[in-house]
Amino acid sequence: MTLIAVSVMTWLGFWQLDRAEQKQLRVKQIEARQQQGIVSLDEISGQNEDIxxxxxxxxxxxxxxxxxxxxNRIYEGQVGYEVLGIFSTAYGNLLVNLGWTPAPKYRDELPDVELPQGQINLQGVVVKPQANPMVSESEQQSAxxxxxxxxxxxxxLEEVVAMPLMPFILQITDTTAFGYKSNWKPVVMPAQKHYGYAVQWxxxxxxxxxxxIVALYKKNKGKVNETDL
Incomplete structure (x- = not known):
């Protein structure tokens, strides 16, 4: 049992170190891409590399x-929603995250939100949504x-909205321009926390x-004393 416990905790420690290294590489990638110029859909359309x-x-x-x-999106300890809309472009339909808005007092109520009208320009960051296997959709397709x-x-969502969607989300940079809060964090847990967890494991x-070792020593010492008696 001790061998199993030590092995598992040691593995968890190395796993946290590996996660810390991944987070450091991600932060470097974010910093490098923030220094690049703004790209267009035409430039990234059809790319197979990490965008x-x-x-x-x-x-x-x-x-x-x-x-x-x-x-169930949390902002400064308050429960709310992130507002997403379908943005039609010359290159296809793009899911856009406009930002966070607080939830009404009662669960059966939904916040009153409106999408911008007419043709507009949007600027943001490309985000690849990560599926959570512990979360499943309870809503049925509805009009x-x-x-x-x-x-x-x-x-x-492609089935729900009955239209094809690009394989990424545009996270708006200036969410306040649309009356919402920015709740997006590209790296939720920094590398330093993973190092801390590794040390703990x-x-x-x-x-x-x-x-x-101490328990084994005391047990063997007790046996020796009994033999002497």
């Missing part, structure tokens, strides 16, 4: 009624808008091993 974190400017118009409310969703699963593994 996350690229600054992007698009021109088009929102589908007027198709508002999506991403449920009632706005539609509450549990996560922005693009494959599922290695410490627990060492403590577990020391307890086992």
């Amino acid at each position: 996350r974190d690229l600054p992007l400017r698009v021109t088009g118009r929102f589908e007027p009624q198709k508002v999506l409310l991403w449920d 009632h808008w706005p539609l509450r969703i549990q996560q922005p699963s693009l494959d599922w 290695f410490g627990l593994a060492l403590a577990c091993l020391m307890v086992f």
